[in-house]
Amino acid sequence: MKKILILGAGIYQVPLIDTARRMGLYTIVASIPGNYPGFSHADEVAYINTTDVESVLKFAREKEIDAITTCGTDVAVATIGTVCEAMGLAGVSRSAALLCTDKAKMKKALWDAGVRTSEFVSVMSEEEACKAAERLGWPVMFKCPDSSGSRGVIRVNDVQEIPEAFRYAMQASRGGHILVERFVSGHEIGLDGVVQGDKIVLWPHDKLTRSNGLTDVPIGHVVPLELGPEEMRDIRQQACTAVRALGIDQSFFNMDIMLCEGKAYIIEIGARIGATCIPEVIGAAGGFDCYEEIVRCALGQKLELTDEVSSVAAAQLLCSDRNGVLESVDAGNVPEDARWTLDVKPGEQVRRFRVGPDRIGQVVVVDGDRAAALRKLKKAVESIHLNYTAETI
Known part of the structure; x- marks a missing residue:
């Protein structure tokens, strides 16, 4: 039986784990310890930080894996590139993986190749950020260069917003720098x-x-x-x-x-x-x-x-506007052909939506017409009533 190592055990990796098992592969999930749903879906669990390249590579060699992958997250991509290259596995190269997980290096590579992208500056301090923003012109975007899921991304409209915005973006950065990027509207x-x-x-x-x-x-x-x-x-x-x-x-x-x-x-x-x-x-x-x-x-x-x-396919996350504990779900009027799932069960906590992982479920619809698909999606989302009590997390 072939072995596949899937990096990450979050909600976005669960369908990948289930699919690999259905295809007859032995599934191993690597992740830091925590309340991650993917652990219970895999054949084997390895409690390893997916950004710890050497530990993941050592484990992959010990297990003699046949494949390594992930979905929906950037943090493990550099590790995947290193393992693929070191073990001769199919997948992205280490050099490409490193470019794709550092937005500063990525943007430079795109810019040098003549790809149309917004002008940017990499900065390490509020003073540098202010100078970059003044040169690029307001508004600008502050971005953490090594995260995903919209973490550490914020629009900055004037110089008064820089201190708070800089702290927000820098908190998400592992490399100690952020990007100041010319705002492109459209x-x-x-x-x-x-x-x-x-x-x-x-x-x-x-x-x-x-x-x-x-x-x-x-x-x-x-x-x-x-x-x-x-x-x-x-x-x-x-x-x-x-x-x-x-x-x-x-x-x-x-x-x-x-x-x-x-x-x-x-x-x-x-x-x-x-x-x-x-x-x-x-x-x-x-x-x-x-x-x-x-x-x-x-x-x-x-x-x-x-x-x-x-066909036309449309999907939307189910989100909460506050922290709380889910009590019950009423979904009696959801269209029969809409596919919807919840990530939480009654009695479990939900978080106010800020970034993608704060989702509490999803809805997917298919139709032959775009307008009809969007109407069906809207009806499905509005028909799923989540009842929960407010609680501070």
């Missing part, structure tokens, strides 16, 4: 894809967002993206150039893109599939199981995927 979209050698398959998608008071956070996605042919060509050209500039190969990837006056600006790229129901909507629209393809990619198998879609 239509924000997402794009996920997979690359194997000369073949790149792209699935652009619309984002559904919600403000957390600091920035807009994705809470859902819609596939396919509906734009004119010229805009789609520009998106594809910029995306493919970006993938090659970072050296991503034998891997799924996720991009944030801003459309400004018909031009695509690449905001950032992760060398893994995106979170927030992205595998579900891509698979539902394209008629395949995206998690199966992630496993097959990690095993080095050739994928026969295309960017063709046969």
Whole structure:
């Protein structure tokens, strides 16, 4: 039986673990100890920090694994690249993984390759941040360069906001620096894809967002993206150039893109599939199981995927506007063909939504028409009534 090491045991890794087991693989999950749902789904658990490259590599060699992967998180990608390269496994290279997990290095590589991206400066102090913002022009974005899930990302409108914003972004940074980035306004979209050698398959998608008071956070996605042919060509050209500039190969990837006056600006790229129901909507629209393809990619198998879609798929997270304890759920009017799941059970705590991992469930719908799919999604979300008591966490 082949062994697959999955880094991370959070809610976004659970479907990947379940799929790998269903495909007949022996699943090993690596994560720090904690109340993570993936532990109970795997065949074996290793309590290792997924950013501890040497410990993960030593463990992977001892277990003689056949594949290593993750989904929905950037923090383990550098480790995956190192293990793949050291053990000759299929997957992203160490150099590409390191570029994709440090936004400062990523942005420089994109900029040097002529990829359209917003101007940026890497800073280590409030004084440097202020000078960078004055040069770039207000507003700007402060970003932690080595996190995911919208952690450490905040829009800064003037110099008075810099002290608090700098502390917020720096708290999420492991490397002791943050990015100050020129703010690009427009239509924000997402794009996920997979690359194997000369073949790149792209699935652009619309984002559904919600403000957390600091920035807009994705809470859902819609596939396919509906734009004119010229805009789609520009998106594809910029995306493919970006993938090659970072050296991503034998891997799924996720991009944030801003459309400004018909031009695509690449905001950032992760060398893994995106979170927030992205595998579900891509698979539902394209008629395949995206998690199966992630496993097959990690095993080095050739994928026969295309960017063709046969349906419209839309998904949205279920979120809470306060901390509390879930008491009960009333979902009597949810459309029968809507697929929805909860991450929590009655008696368990929920957190006020700020970033993606604060989700408490998800809804996925499929239809032949975009407007109908969005109406169905709205009805489903509004029909799921979560009853909980307020409580400070």
